[in-house]
Every structure is written in structure tokens, then in C-alpha cells.
Amino acid sequence: MGFVRIVVVSGGRDPLGGPGPMSVETTAGLARLGDPVELLRARDVEDLREIVADPSVDLVLFDRVGAAETRQMLSAIAHEGPPSIVVIEGDSERAALEAFRAGASDCVHFGPEYENVLPVVLLEQVRRWRGERQRRVSEERIRWLEDLSAAIVAEMPAALVVVDVDGLIVTENPEFARLFPARSESSETTPEFLAARLPAELMAAVDRAERAEEIGETAAFELIRVEDPVASARAYELRYRRLTDAGRGLIVVVDVTESEWLSERLDALQRDTRDIIENINSALIVVDSGGMITFANPAAERILGGAAGGLLGRRIDDWFGPSSETANPIEECLASGARSRGAETLIQRGDGQWIPVGVSCSPRLDANGRSRGAVAIFQDLSEIKELELQVRQTEKMASIGQLAAGVAHEVNNPMGFIHANLHQMSEYLGDLEKYFEATARLQQVALEGDPEMVRAAAADVGAVAREIDLDFVRADFDKALAESGEGAERIRHIVKDLRDFSRPDLPARTPADINQAVDSTASIVYTMMKHDVAFEKQYGELPEIDAYPMQLKQVFMNLLVNAYQAIQARGDHEPGVIRIQTELVGDEIVVRIADTGIGIAERDRTRIFEPFYTTKPVGTGTGLGLATSFNIIERHGGRIGVESEVGRGTVFEVRLPTTPPTPTATPGATATDAPSLTPTAEAIAMPTAGGAQDGGHPGESPSSDRAPRRD
Amino acid sequence: MADRPIVLLVDDDARVLSSLRRSLRREPFEIETAENAERALERLAAAPRVGLVISDLRMPGMNGVELLKIVRQRHQDTVRILLSGWTSEVSRADLEAADLFASHEKPWDDAALKASIRSALGMSRQ
Numbered sequence: 028m029g030f031v032r033i034v035v036v037s038g039g040r041d042p043l044g045g046p047g048p049m050s051v052e053t054t055a056g057l058a059r060l061g062d063p064v065e066l067l068r069a070r071d072v073e074d075l076r077e078i079v080a081d082p083s084v085d086l087v088l089f090d091r092v093g094a095a096e097t098r099q100m101l102s103a104i105a106h107e108g109p110p111s112i113v114v115i116e117g118d119s120e121r122a123a124l125e126a127f128r129a130g131a132s133d134c135v136h137f138g139p140e141y142e143n144v145l146p147v148v149l150l151e152q153v154r155r156w157r158g159e160r161q162r163r164v165s166e167e168r169i170r171w172l173e174d175l176s177a178a179i180v181a182e183m184p185a186a187l188v189v190v191d192v193d194g195l196i197v198t199e200n201p202e203f204a205r206l207f208p209a210r211s212e213s214s215e216t217t218p219e220f221l222a223a224r225l226p227a228e229l230m231a232a233v234d235r236a237e238r239a240e241e242i243g244e245t246a247a248f249e250l251i252r253v254e255d256p257v258a259s260a261r262a263y264e265l266r267y268r269r270l271t272d273a274g275r276g277l278i279v280v281v282d283v284t285e286s287e288w289l290s291e292r293l294d295a296l297q298r299d300t301r302d303i304i305e306n307i308n309s310a311l312i313v314v315d316s317g318g319m320i321t322f323a324n325p326a327a328e329r330i331l332g333g334a335a336g337g338l339l340g341r342r343i344d345d346w347f348g349p350s351s352e353t354a355n356p357i358e359e360c361l362a363s364g365a366r367s368r369g370a371e372t373l374i375q376r377g378d379g380q381w382i383p384v385g386v387s388c389s390p391r392l393d394a395n396g397r398s399r400g401a402v403a404i405f406q407d408l409s410e411i412k413e414l415e416l417q418v419r420q421t422e423k424m425a426s427i428g429q430l431a432a433g434v435a436h437e438v439n440n441p442m443g444f445i446h447a448n449l450h451q452m453s454e455y456l457g458d459l460e461k462y463f464e465a466t467a468r469l470q471q472v473a474l475e476g477d478p479e480m481v482r483a484a485a486a487d488v489g490a491v492a493r494e495i496d497l498d499f500v501r502a503d504f505d506k507a508l509a510e511s512g513e514g515a516e517r518i519r520h521i522v523k524d525l526r527d528f529s530r531p532d533l534p535a536r537t538p539a540d541i542n543q544a545v546d547s548t549a550s551i552v553y554t555m556m557k558h559d560v561a562f563e564k565q566y567g568e569l570p571e572i573d574a575y576p577m578q579l580k581q582v583f584m585n586l587l588v589n590a591y592q593a594i595q596a597r598g599d600h601e602p603g604v605i606r607i608q609t610e611l612v613g614d615e616i617v618v619r620i621a622d623t624g625i626g627i628a629e630r631d632r633t634r635i636f637e638p639f640y641t642t643k644p645v646g647t648g649t650g651l652g653l654a655t656s657f658n659i660i661e662r663h664g665g666r667i668g669v670e671s672e673v674g675r676g677t678v679f680e681v682r683l684p685t686t687p688p689t690p691t692a693t694p695g696a697t698a699t700d701a702p703s704l705t706p707t708a709e710a711i712a713m714p715t716a717g718g719a720q721d722g723g724h725p726g727e728s729p730s731s732d733r734a735p736r737r738d
Numbered sequence: 739m740a741d742r743p744i745v746l747l748v749d750d751d752a753r754v755l756s757s758l759r760r761s762l763r764r765e766p767f768e769i770e771t772a773e774n775a776e777r778a779l780e781r782l783a784a785a786p787r788v789g790l791v792i793s794d795l796r797m798p799g800m801n802g803v804e805l806l807k808i809v810r811q812r813h814q815d816t817v818r819i820l821l822s823g824w825t826s827e828v829s830r831a832d833l834e835a836a837d838l839f840a841s842h843e844k845p846w847d848d849a850a851l852k853a854s855i856r857s858a859l860g861m862s863r864q
Contacts, residue, residue, distance in 0.1 A: 435823060438823075439823030439843070440751050441753070443845040445845070448760065451761055503760060559798070600800065
């Protein structure tokens, strides 16, 4: 039994006022227990109460304590407390009865057999108490376990159901009821009840699990996908466990749709990211804070020109040169910690060739904001630069094509009447020839002096004059000559305008009068528009700026042709107005071209400067005009903007700085700038278009001087 | 004089009208002119009947092909000739709808134009 812990309450008092000494008989009796005894002494009720609170106390022994004190102390021991034995002096039945009434577990008479009886009674009480104590602990444990399992079953995010051997639901938790709610049409008392609530795929899996258990092949769990005709597919994790009693089984279902979906998404995301990095046409590299390459995708190896894996560990500086045109934006990014976007620069590839690239660079920072290096994306701009050149050329040809129709018409009109007049004048000359012959004959016979002959010859002259309608011919000859001269003048104008317009740009910028550039362009396009459009011109005083005038004229022509087409697109034959305005605002020259056309829809407005974006019918526009214009204005360090209202009209605004940027300021400028429009291309392209001017209509011909003016 | 056919010339360029009048001065028909399509339609609606319209293409307001399309609808017996500087901008469908007797380009050939007119008016070549 091990130690027996006994509290002894003794009667009497020791000389110091403490509890009285234990009797020799009690000591002897305890010695006969056979088990070691730990004796605890209680002086008073408080002492006792405190000691018995310890559940390991086995017994309280009242060793001949006075009746009143015994009663008091017995009542202090709770009912659940340890057993108590009262030693009674002599053979008093009355005292024993009193002790039992007060709650004693047993009584022992302090008689001759006391030493033998005490250990027997004591042991019995201790055994009983220890059994009782064990039972109480077990019960508490069971209650606790029950509470715990109930809480787990209720709160677990898993659907739990216990089914009996017939497949009837014994119990289920709230999650099961939530996931698989009972349907009214099935009855709880049939095995079909479960089948009615579980999706078919899950029910089949339960059957499989049950069979597997029977033959002892248990799987940890099974993942089931359930296709739902209404909602999206769901995924469940199913566990089955045969419970020991009576063939009952526990089914655990966890809805893992979300985590399945997340892990699938994560996988897909990782795959996508890898695919993108591997397959993008841009070079992607990661460098550490020292500029050492730690990652490079295949495009990086292609563009930077290294063997596979050959870039790792190399310094990024190796590709850049010392000058500003070959600056290294990655180094700047590492130094400043600032992002850069699309900086154009030149890199020297492994084969020694310099190529234009666009570089975007972002710093990588650790949690404390310290630089861990940078991520950079390179774009090979060689092809784009090449394409830009082609696009610019194509666009120019397209503008010229549009111009050609107008020009041809304007030239052919005067050509038509000059041609017809010449033909007529040569007929008149033939008529006059007859008259001259008649007068020559008259002169001849006048000299011969025969009056009859003279009279006859004079009559003949009169007859010829009548026949050829001499007065009319003389007057009309003059008129025809004057009109033809005017026609020739018209053609001369057209050709002059075209020549002004197409004067090729020198490779370098030249001082340009923007008013002149706008006005000569307006004169050219006016010939094709004059029937449908009135021009309102308002030119401000402008300083000359260094520019590529030919390119600017191309921009103005694009804007004017667009304005014209916008007016035509209204389709109402009402005459439109194109207002051309120039002014100096601060250090910027502002050119506004406003029309009363159909306007540009909001959704198109953001895209009109994109190459090949067009809202015009097929064959009308190339979609390159505004994109080219945008590039040209950008090359001049300027901006181009648009405001528009559908149905009311559009205003394009070009802003040019009076002090244009120095060409070397932009890296890669050598590839984009002057060579784009070669003088040769201009000289060849323009004259083939023919020429035109606003024609010779009396009273409406704009003055031919090219000086800035206010209309 | 009364039974000479009437030819209506339509062009916004007075110099073209003037030179055509000059060329056709001795031809056996009356010449009338209009400087735009609207005026031409007004004249066509009046008497005496116009036998032939020769119209320019590009004019302010209604263009020549549209004019001749309307002429075809309203005045079926009036023959139509287009005289233009640049026809490539006119759609084939429009040209067919106008059902032209002939089309001449500027600068025009005097003899060919005269021949066209005579033939259009059903006159034999002189």
C-alpha cells in the first residue's frame, strides 16, 4: 500500500500546550499495520481542515478526544474528506453511537484488544477510501474527456458522422449538418438517408472505405472531387474508421475545396511566372548590391550575348560604356535606390556590337529597407528603331497619296481650260489668217489703183470679217489669252507651294518660322478642302526655333487632313471650319488646329497616338499619322494633346519649346534622330505627288505671300 | 433656233465654263451654264428641256456624281457626261448608278468631247 498518511488528533495536552502525546497502545497498533506510516498532527480544527484538504491524506484518527471536541472536528471534515476513526475510552456504546452520528467512519474501543483491532479497522477504512478516491478521479477524468470530445466534435471544421452497421446515422456534428443538410424527402430511419445527403461520389468513397476496412486495408484518407451541376466543383478529404462497438463506423469529411483551389492556383501562378520569365522577349536579370548578376532569363542571354549560364556571376558594368550615351541605368538604380523606366541607352554585346536598348530597373530592398540589389528588364530596340524608320516613311507616302487627289484635280482644271483655249486660239488664228489674206489682197489692188478691183477687194474683206465674226474673235482672243495666263499662274502657285512644303530638311536642325511652316502646309491642303471647309487663320508673333521644318509640316498636314476628314465624316455637306491658331505662351510655341468635325469618342482619345490605331474606314487612314506626329513632336522636345467633344469637333494642340533639347541629351539619340528622314527621300518623294494651291477664284484666293498674317 | 438642243455645263470654275463655251461656240446646240449642282437642278426642272448635262466632279456642296445620279432619276431623257480632274476617288458603284454616257478627264481633248456630245445628242458627225 505504500505510505499510509494518517492524521492523529490526540486527547489531552502536552506540557507546552500542544496536542497530547500519542498513547503507547496507539503507537503499537499503528506499528502493526505492516506499512510505513506518515503521521500528521492536527492541533485544532483549522489545522485539521487545512491538512485534510490534501487528497493524499488517508485517514483521521481521533485518539480518545473529548466527545464535544470530536463532534466539532468531525463536522469540520467535509463529507468528501478522508475517513475518520474515533477511539472510544472503555466500552461505551453510547459514545460510539454519538461518534457515528457525528460522521465517524468507524469506532474502536480502547480495550484489551485495542492494539490488534486498530490496524484491522484502520486498514479497511484506508482501502475503502483509496478505492473511493480512485473512482472519483476516474469519473472526473471521464467527464473531462467527454466534455473535450464534445467540444472537439462540435467545433472541428470537419464533418463527423457515426453510422451503425445498417448504415443508419447514429450521431452527427453541426459541420456535417451544415455541409450535408438533411433533405425533407428522405427519412432519418432508413439507410438511404445518408446516401440522400452525401454527394454520390462521396457515398461511393464511403462504401469503398468500409470494404477496405473489412479486409484490413485501411487508407489514411481519400481525396474526392465532386462535380456540382449548379455551383463549381468541390473537393473533400474522406477518412473512415471502424469503431470497435457493434460495427459502427466514423466518417470524417473535410471540405478542402478552398485549400485545393489555393494550391492549384499557387502551382499555376508559379508555372505562369516561370513561363513568362522564360519566354518573354525582354531580358530579365537580377543583380546583387554589388552589380553581380544572380539571375538571367534566356532572353537576357540572347540580348546580352552570353553562352547559357554564362551571365551568372558577371558584373553588369561590363556591358556599358563610359559616355552618357552608353550610361548604365542599373548602376544608377543601385546607387540611388530609385526606379527607372524605359531609359534608352547602348550596350556592347559579347560580339562587340553596340545595340540600342531600353532599360527599366527597380531596386530590391530587404525588410529593413537596405538594398539587396536590383531587377532590370532590357528591351532590344534595334528592330523597333528600324521599324520606326519604315513607319515614318510609309506614313509620309500615305499623306502624299491623300494629297495627290486634291493636287491632281487642282492642276487639271487650269490645264483643261488652258488646253482648250490654246486649241481655240489656234482656230481663231486660222480665221484671222483668212482676214489677213483678204486685207493683203486689198492692199495689193489698192496699189494697182483699179477702183473697181479695190471696191471688190474691200467688199471681200468685209465679207470675211463677217464670216469669221471678227469683232468677237478679236475680243475673245484677248480674253482667252488672259484666262490662260491666269490658269498658268494658278499652276505656278501650286508648284511653288509644293516646293515650299517639300523643301528637304538638312541633317541638322535649322532655324524655322513655325507660322510659315503652318501656313504653307495649310495652302497645300486647302486645295483639296476648299469646297467643304473654310479656314480661319490667326497667327501670333513667333520667334524662329531650331527644328526640322519638313517634319513639322508633315505633322501639320496630318492634323489638317484629319480635321478635314472629321468634317467630311459628318456627311451633311454643311461647310465646316478649320481654325488655325499660333501663339507664344511663355517659352513655348502653341499651335492649335480646331475643327467642327464629328469629334473623337472618349475611348478612342487615349489610343489615337498608337501606331496603326485608326477609326477611319478601311483605305482612308493608315493609323500611322498621329503616331508619327507624336514621335516628331517628341523629337522636338514638345508635346501634342487633344481635346474633343463628339458631334462638336476636335482641337489638337502642339506645343514646341522655343529652346529645343540638344540632340545628345537623350541616350540613343543617334539612332532616332536626324537620319530618320533623309534629304534624298524627301527630294524623291515629294515632286511625284504633283502640286496644288488654293486656285485662282477671284476674291477668294488667299494672298500668296508666305509671311505670317492675321486673317 | 428653238429646236436646237440645249447642253447644260456645270462647273464651279468660271474659267472652265468660259473655255468650254468658247470651244463649243460653233457647235449646233445651245450652251447654258451653272456653277453648282443646286443651280443645275433648278435649271433642269425648268423649261425648255435640257438634252445633255456635262458636269464637273468636285464642287462645293453636292458633287458631280451625286448630281448626275439625281438627274438620271428625275430626268431620264437627259443624257449625262462627267468631266473631271480626278475620278479615282469615285466608287464604281456610284459611277454605275449615274449611268454615264461618257466620262472625260481634264485636261480634255476638244475633238473627243465634241464627238461625245454630238453622239450623246444623236447627231451624226459632220
